[in-house]
Amino acid sequence: MDDVFVSRGSVIRVCLYAVIFLLFLELSLNFSVHRKTYKMVSSSRRILTTLEDVSRFSLIVNFSDPCGWMQNATIRDLQKIRDRGCKPVRVCSSSPSELVGSLATYKEAPSYKEMIKIYPLVRPGGLYTPPDCIARERVAIIIPFRDREEHLRILLHNLHPMLQRQQLHYGIYVVEQENGTQFNRAMLMNIGYAESIKLYNYTCFVFHDVDLIPENDRIMYDCRDSPRHLSSAVDKFKYKLPYPQLFGGVTAIKRAHFEKVNGHSNKFFGWGGEDDDMFRRLVNNGFKISRYQASLSRYKMIKHLHDAGNKANKRRHHLIKTGKGRYRRDGINNLHYKKLGIEYQYLHTRILVSINETKVMTS
Numbered sequence: 116m117d118d119v120f121v122s123r124g125s126v127i128r129v130c131l132y133a134v135i136f137l138l139f140l141e142l143s144l145n146f147s148v149h150r151k152t153y154k155m156v157s158s159s160r161r162i163l164t165t166l167e168d169v170s171r172f173s174l175i176v177n178f179s180d181p182c183g184w185m186q187n188a189t190i191r192d193l194q195k196i197r198d199r200g201c202k203p204v205r206v207c208s209s210s211p212s213e214l215v216g217s218l219a220t221y222k223e224a225p226s227y228k229e230m231i232k233i234y235p236l237v238r239p240g241g242l243y244t245p246p247d248c249i250a251r252e253r254v255a256i257i258i259p260f261r262d263r264e265e266h267l268r269i270l271l272h273n274l275h276p277m278l279q280r281q282q283l284h285y286g287i288y289v290v291e292q293e294n295g296t297q298f299n300r301a302m303l304m305n306i307g308y309a310e311s312i313k314l315y316n317y318t319c320f321v322f323h324d325v326d327l328i329p330e331n332d333r334i335m336y337d338c339r340d341s342p343r344h345l346s347s348a349v350d351k352f353k354y355k356l357p358y359p360q361l362f363g364g365v366t367a368i369k370r371a372h373f374e375k376v377n378g379h380s381n382k383f384f385g386w387g388g389e390d391d392d393m394f395r396r397l398v399n400n401g402f403k404i405s406r407y408q409a410s411l412s413r414y415k416m417i418k419h420l421h422d423a424g425n426k427a428n429k430r431r432h433h434l435i436k437t438g439k440g441r442y443r444r445d446g447i448n449n450l451h452y453k454k455l456g457i458e459y460q461y462l463h464t465r466i467l468v469s470i471n472e473t474k475v476m477t478s
């Protein structure tokens with residue numbers, strides 16, 4: 116009897132161990148899946164993951180330099196700059212003499228390691244401050260993104276030299292949506308706004324599709340008195356504006372104006388409609404959209420080999436029609452997402468987010 120009792124006890128114990136082991140396996144597998152998602156983004160680059168890191172590495176302000184605060188300076192600080200004997204004391208031109216006009220675009224995608232040699236003045240996170248003048252504005256370039264790593268490198272290779280010639284104080288923010296969910300371009304742009312102003316007091320936003328390459332450096336990536344549609348002449352559309360209400364591709368808008376219209380709508384999942392909705396938000400709030408002439412604002416669209424499951428949004432016409440009554444509670448004041456990570460990578464800051472479609476559509 117005793118023998119049987121003991122072996123029954125050990126059977127129970129073995130079962131218990133097995134259950135604990137399986138639980139542990141399940142947990143660690145789950146964990147490694149998450150870690151893998153995160154790792155993929157960061158492989159083989161020096162990554163700074165927190166704001167503390169960023170200040171420690173003096174990316175925004177070099178505190179050990181008596182003129183380090185200059186990284187933060189605005190044109191209102193000109194007197195302070197003179198008083199303290201810091202340089203530069205000149206305001207950047209709104210059409211710098213370095214501009215060359217029409218550009219031969221780069222079609223290749225160098226590795227990040229190669230690019231940081233080409234663009235040594237860009238700080239980790241894709242931040243840049245003109246070395247010899249004070250910029251008028253602080254521009255955040257926001258790129259909604261998923262699964263287009265090569266296109267991103269091509270774009271960064273084209274943007275950094277151009278933005279430096281334009282003497283802009285800028286940062287490049289890539290907002291990546293996790294796999295397996297419907298892409299929401301407009302909401303990613305809202306998230307880019309919300310996350311970039313946590314890092315820095317930006318005054319101007321340029322929202323930028325990853326596959327559009329500017330062909331002229333006189334397309335200024337700054338903000339003027341009215342919101343501007345920059346990519347009005349794209350090679351794919353024979354350099355003609357498809358329709359006058361278009362406000363997609365690449366757009367530039369002052370922070371105050373963006374906030375006035377409550378940003379973009381969060382409700383457009385899948386392809387199409389969100390840009391037309393934004394056009395209506397702006398026009399309904401009394402803004403006039405401006406554009407450069409078509410001969411200037413030319414872009415090349417990078418050809419897509421495959422599409423990351425971005426299906427046309429069947430609800431888009433309905434959403435556009437009902438947008439006017441909804442915009443005050445559908446935008447940057449009602450933004451629900453999960454931030455999975457933020458990384459200050461070479462030549463750009465990467466923000467990985469998770470969006471729950473059910474939650475967004477019902478909130």
Ligand SMILES: *[C@@H]1O[C@H](CO)[C@@H](O)[C@H](O)[C@H]1NC(C)=O
Nearest residue numbers: 152155262291292293294467
């Ligand atoms: C999404 O899937 C693509 C293709 O499988 C992969 O290259 C990419 O790294 C994935 N993105 C994330 C955030 O895991």
Ligand SMILES: *[C@@H]1O[C@H](CO)[C@@H](O)[C@H](O)[C@H]1NC(C)=O
Nearest residue numbers: 172173177178179180181183
């Ligand atoms: C910060 O300023 C100090 C003093 O001017 C300088 O030695 C140092 O190289 C600077 N650090 C960076 C990251 O620019």
Ligand SMILES: *[C@@H]1O[C@H](CO)[C@@H](O)[C@H](O)[C@H]1NC(C)=O
Nearest residue numbers: 175176183184187314315316
């Ligand atoms: C520079 O700007 C950052 C972000 O806007 C702010 O946190 C920081 O205190 C500023 N530093 C100085 C020295 O002005």
Ligand SMILES: *[C@@H]1O[C@H](CO)[C@@H](O)[C@H](O)[C@H]1NC(C)=O
Nearest residue numbers: 189191253315316317318370
């Ligand atoms: C951010 O910039 C705006 C416009 O230049 C300014 O009015 C505001 O005081 C700044 N906020 C901070 C926290 O520096």
Ligand SMILES: *[C@@H]1O[C@H](CO)[C@@H](O)[C@H](O)[C@H]1NC(C)=O
Nearest residue numbers: 470471472473474475477478
């Ligand atoms: C998404 O949100 C809905 C409603 O808030 C919730 O029931 C569901 O569990 C969420 N899904 C995930 C994957 O978190």
